[in-house]
Amino acid sequence: MPLTVRGVRIDDTFAEAFGMRATAVIITADNARWAHQAALSMTGFATSVIGCGCEAGIDCELTARQTPDGRPGVRVLLFAVSTAELQRQLQARVAQCVLTSPGSACYAGIEGEEALRLGNALRYFGDGWQISKRFGAKHFWRIPVMDGEFVCEATTGLTKKAVGGGNLLIIGRTVQTTRAAAEAAAAAIGNVPNVVAPFPGGVVRSGSKVGSKYKGVPASTNDAYCPTLRGAVQTALDPDAGCVLEIVVDGLTSDAVASAMRAGIAAIVRLGPKRGATRISAGNYGGKLGPHHYHLRELLP
Amino acid sequence: MRPLTFTLRERPDQRLDLSPLVPHGLVRKTAREIERIDLQTTRYRITVGDVFRLRMGDVEQIRIQGACDRLDYIGRKMKGGELLIEGDVGIQAGRLMGGGRLTVLGNAGPWAASGMKGGVLEIRGTAGDRLGGPLVGEIAGMRGGVATVRGSAGERAGDRMRRGTIIIEGDAGPYVGSRMIAGTLIVRGRSGPLPGFLLKRGTIVLGDSSSTLLPTFIDCGQYELVAMRWLAGLMEPYSKAAARLLRRPLTRFAGDMAVLGKGEILVGSRN
Numbered sequence: 001m002p003l004t005v006r007g008v009r010i011d012d013t014f015a016e017a018f019g020m021r022a023t024a025v026i027i028t029a030d031n032a033r034w035a036h037q038a039a040l041s042m043t044g045f046a047t048s049v050i051g052c053g054c055e056a057g058i059d060c061e062l063t064a065r066q067t068p069d070g071r072p073g074v075r076v077l078l079f080a081v082s083t084a085e086l087q088r089q090l091q092a093r094v095a096q097c098v099l100t101s102p103g104s105a106c107y108a109g110i111e112g113e114e115a116l117r118l119g120n121a122l123r124y125f126g127d128g129w130q131i132s133k134r135f136g137a138k139h140f141w142r143i144p145v146m147d148g149e150f151v152c153e154a155t156t157g158l159t160k161k162a163v164g165g166g167n168l169l170i171i172g173r174t175v176q177t178t179r180a181a182a183e184a185a186a187a188a189i190g191n192v193p194n195v196v197a198p199f200p201g202g203v204v205r206s207g208s209k210v211g212s213k214y215k216g217v218p219a220s221t222n223d224a225y226c227p228t229l230r231g232a233v234q235t236a237l238d239p240d241a242g243c244v245l246e247i248v249v250d251g252l253t254s255d256a257v258a259s260a261m262r263a264g265i266a267a268i269v270r271l272g273p274k275r276g277a278t279r280i281s282a283g284n285y286g287g288k289l290g291p292h293h294y295h296l297r298e299l300l301p
Numbered sequence: 302m303r304p305l306t307f308t309l310r311e312r313p314d315q316r317l318d319l320s321p322l323v324p325h326g327l328v329r330k331t332a333r334e335i336e337r338i339d340l341q342t343t344r345y346r347i348t349v350g351d352v353f354r355l356r357m358g359d360v361e362q363i364r365i366q367g368a369c370d371r372l373d374y375i376g377r378k379m380k381g382g383e384l385l386i387e388g389d390v391g392i393q394a395g396r397l398m399g400g401g402r403l404t405v406l407g408n409a410g411p412w413a414a415s416g417m418k419g420g421v422l423e424i425r426g427t428a429g430d431r432l433g434g435p436l437v438g439e440i441a442g443m444r445g446g447v448a449t450v451r452g453s454a455g456e457r458a459g460d461r462m463r464r465g466t467i468i469i470e471g472d473a474g475p476y477v478g479s480r481m482i483a484g485t486l487i488v489r490g491r492s493g494p495l496p497g498f499l500l501k502r503g504t505i506v507l508g509d510s511s512s513t514l515l516p517t518f519i520d521c522g523q524y525e526l527v528a529m530r531w532l533a534g535l536m537e538p539y540s541k542a543a544a545r546l547l548r549r550p551l552t553r554f555a556g557d558m559a560v561l562g563k564g565e566i567l568v569g570s571r572n
Contacts (some may be wrong), residue, residue, distance in 0.1 A: 028527075067525050067531045068531050068534060070530055070531075071530070103527075105527050105531075107531075128563075129563070131502070131504075131528075131563075131565075132483070133485065133528060133532065134464060134465075135532060135535045135536070136447075138535060142528045143527075148524060148526065148527070149526060149528060151527045151528045151531060236540075
C-alpha cells in the first residue's frame, strides 16, 4: 500500500544494495578550478562497476583550511567490487588524471583498516629523481614534473564497509517535472558527506534489469519502468507516468547511504507532485542478492 | 597525578650516567629501589639517593630539577612518557630515543639526539656539536623523530642523518647536515660554512642566504614547493618559526654532486 506525503506517492518497497570496497583521496591544486578539473577527470567514466571497473564521484569541495597543503581541494570517493580492482582503478586514475593535471597534489582522504598504494605506486614516474619525505606517521613522495613537483601521499585508506547501489526511482508525469525532481534530489544528496551519486549529474535514465533476451548480455533495459512500453510489457508504471529517472547512491557506510536517500526523498517531496515527481519507488532484486535493504517508509521526511 | 621528581642536591664530583632514569626503567620500582640505582661513570660509586632528592609520583612524567652539564645520557633509549629537565644536560641527551617526549629547558652538550629513532626532543637552549650525529664507527645518525633546538647548535648538526627531522631555530655551526643520507634539517638562523658537505639525499632548509655553499651544489631556481607547504602544516606544532620559513619562496640547490647528488639545500629568500 503506497504512502502519500505532500501529494507524492511513496511505494512500500526497498532499495537493495551491496557491500563494496571503497577509498577516498583529496586532490588539491593552486586554485579551486584546477582541483575540480583534476577530480572531474579522475571520476569520469566511473558510473558503474559493470562497465567502468569502479564507481566514483566528488564527495565535497574543500577550502584551503581543510586540506593538508593549505590549497583548495576536492575529496573524491572510489568504489569497486574487490580490493585488487580498487587498487588498479585508483592507480590508473590518479596516474592519468591527477598526476597530469597542472599544479595538482594528491593525499589520503580516508583512514581505513587497510592501505592502498598511492604515491608508493606512482613514484617510479620520477625515474630515480623522486624524493621520499616522512614526518611522523605521514609519508609522501615528491615526483618532479614539468610544472614543478607532484606531491602524493604514499598510501590511502581502504574501507570494506562501503555500500553501493542505494537507489531511488523517481516517477513523474513529464520529462521536465521528473528531471526537476531528480535534480533536486541529486543536489540534496550532494550535501550529504561520504556519499557519491556516480551517474551523470547524479541521475541515470537507463535503469537496467538483470539479463537479456540476447545471449551474453548481462543487463538490459528495465522495460517495466519504460513509459513507452507501457501496455506492451508487464509495466510497473501508473497511467499518469510519463518519465522515470533513477538516482544511485554509493556511500562509505550504510548509514551514509541511508542519510543520502532520506535527503533525496525529502527534496523530492518538498518540490511536490505538480512541479516534480508524483511517485517514488526503489529498485531491488527481491531482497536475495544484496545484504543492505533501505525501506522507503523508514526514510520519510 | 604529580610527576616523579628528582632534585639535584649539588653539582656532582664526576660525570653521571642518567640513562636508567627513563619511564620504562623505573616502572614498578619503589623509592628505595630507585635511590639505589648506580649513576657513576668512574670507580667511585654514586647512587640516585646520593645526588638527588626523590619525590615519588607518576613514572610516566619524570622531572629532573636543578640539572647541570655533568648529567649525561639523559633519556637514552627512552620509549615513551615524558621527561622534563630543568637546567642543562651533558652529552648524548636523547641518544637512541625511540618514543616519548624529552624536554631540556637549558642547554645540551654534544651528540644530543644521537641515533634518535622516534619521539620528540626539545632543547630550549643551545645544543652542542653533532646534534643527531652518529658515534664513532656508526654508519647512520638520527633515524626518526623530531629534534627541536630553540637556540643554536654546534658543528655538524645532522651528521649522517638517515631519517627524521631536526629543527634549529637559532644558528648552526659549520658543516650542518654533513654526510646526510636522508631526512629533513631546518636552520632558521645563520649557518656556518659549507652546509650539506657530502649530502647524499635529504633536505636542508636554510633561513639565511649568507652562508657559503659548496660549488658542488647546483642552483635549480626559486620555487614555492607544495611539499614544503604540507611539511609546514605538519611542523607547526613543533616550531612555528620553521613552518613560516617553509612557506617562503625557496631557492633549490641540488647536491652534493661530489657524491650521489640527490639531496637539496633550500634557501629562504629574504622577506
